[in-house]
Amino acid sequence: xxxxxxxxxxxxxxxxxxxxxxxxxxxxxxxxxxxxxxxxxxxxxxxxxxxxxxxxxxxxxxxxxxxxxxxxxxxxxxxxxxxxxxxxxxxxxxxxxxxxxxxxxxxxxxxxxxxxxxxxxxxxxxxxxxxxxxxxxxxxxxxxxxxxxxxxxxxxxxxxxxxxxxxxxxxxxxxxxxxxxxxxxxxxxxxxxxxxxxxxxxxxxxxxxxxxxxxxxxxxxxxxxxxxxxxxxxxxxxxxxxxxxxxxxxxxxxxxxxxxxxxxxxxxxxxxxxxxxxxxxxxxxxxxxxxxxxxxxxxxxxxxxxxxxxxxxxxxxxxxxxxxxxxx
Ligand SMILES: [Zn+2]
Numbered sequence: 001x002x003x004x005x006x007x008x009x010x011x012x013x014x015x016x017x018x019x020x021x022x023x024x025x026x027x028x029x030x031x032x033x034x035x036x037x038x039x040x041x042x043x044x045x046x047x048x049x050x051x052x053x054x055x056x057x058x059x060x061x062x063x064x065x066x067x068x069x070x071x072x073x074x075x076x077x078x079x080x081x082x083x084x085x086x087x088x089x090x091x092x093x094x095x096x097x098x099x100x101x102x103x104x105x106x107x108x109x110x111x112x113x114x115x116x117x118x119x120x121x122x123x124x125x126x127x128x129x130x131x132x133x134x135x136x137x138x139x140x141x142x143x144x145x146x147x148x149x150x151x152x153x154x155x156x157x158x159x160x161x162x163x164x165x166x167x168x169x170x171x172x173x174x175x176x177x178x179x180x181x182x183x184x185x186x187x188x189x190x191x192x193x194x195x196x197x198x199x200x201x202x203x204x205x206x207x208x209x210x211x212x213x214x215x216x217x218x219x220x221x222x223x224x225x226x227x228x229x230x231x232x233x234x235x236x237x238x239x240x241x242x243x244x245x246x247x248x249x250x251x252x253x254x255x256x257x258x259x260x261x262x263x264x265x266x267x268x269x270x271x272x273x274x275x276x277x278x279x280x281x282x283x284x285x286x287x288x289x290x291x292x293x294x295x296x297x298x299x300x301x302x303x304x305x306x307x308x309x310x311x312x313x314x315x316x317x318x319x320x321x322x323x324x325x326x327x328x
Contacts, residue, residue, distance in 0.1 A: 042144055112275070
């Protein structure tokens, strides 16, 4: 932890927003999502190696996200704590919190935008037994949601768009979403071993009495695959149905109906579940669900194949443009 804090202190305030210039700086009044930037932010994360908690790549990813947000002029807080992992051992958790606001809107209800940045330590959906102990590259299942949010942060932190914000936006990058019990574990399988970062964040937020701060939240998970489909997930509909309908309507109006499909999906244990359950914040999950698969997720989910080959700029554009339109 000490090592991490020294690195973080050294990293603060070193770069310009976006880490590198976007291909097309926006001059218009409308915020424009740049899928090339989002793609690069995903590629940069994957290039670090699997961001498994406790590894150097994980620390470097925290620094990468913080540097980007800091350069966007946002208030940042690294939330640290300890949860219990699937084997009953203590698990260090680092959530990254950042706020985009202006004095004019500070008293309004906040929008929560979130994604997990950690990589799953095990490819436990691999066919070959020996591969199941290798970490997931996590291009889609981790980096994609972060990449889209970093691009949204870059666009909205531009002075023009920032001045036009209608409510404060809290970005939360959850740790340890994918630390859930590995399928090869011989002990008990427990659902609450997933989403450790969001469990910690939601509990702490309530403990501090901040649950009234938020209007609603949007979680992004696996939002980069070329053939992605985002059905209306059960818990999202139960807790934040009006927001689901609005997001899906906007997505369809923008011509992205092949992604934002008018179908419903089974309950999915993801960070939004705990934001809803523990935090009391209506939260929508935009997640790639594939009803053709037994797992409900793409065939390469939690395998070594979750790499940049499954990241598509058209999908990123669909998600990013839809979100920017919903936000304004
Ligand atoms: Zn996962």
